[in-house]
Amino acid sequence: xxxxxxxxxxxxxQSDNETLAIxxxxxxxxxxxxxxxxxxxxxxxxxxxxxxxxxxxxxALPAIKFGIVPLSAEAIRKILTFHIPNDLEL
Numbered sequence: 001x002x003x004x005x006x007x008x009x010x011x012x013x014q015s016d017n018e019t020l021a022i023x024x025x026x027x028x029x030x031x032x033x034x035x036x037x038x039x040x041x042x043x044x045x046x047x048x049x050x051x052x053x054x055x056x057x058x059x060a061l062p063a064i065k066f067g068i069v070p071l072s073a074e075a076i077r078k079i080l081t082f083h084i085p086n087d088l089e090l
Contacts, residue, residue: 027043027044030043033073034072035064035072035073036073038052038053041076044076045079061075061079
């Protein structure tokens with residue numbers, strides 16, 4: 001292989017690894033919280049902010065308003081049991 005091709009491949013691999021670490025970090029931080037805001041819950045569930053807003057408005061997802069809308073982590077875990085394999089712990 002040419003030198004520049006190897007260097008570029010190494011940089012791309014490093015960038016991919018850093019991106020994966022950045023994406024995984026917020027999920028780990030979110031898992032330990034007792035209450036979640038809508039942005040954190042949407043990351044954990046893998047749905048949009050607006051989807052969670054609709055669920056809250058329909059009262060399908062319990063929420064308490066404190067200026068921002070925190071969601072019970074227990075309610076999120078109940079939703080996740082339908083969407084995530086059992087081997088992933090929350």
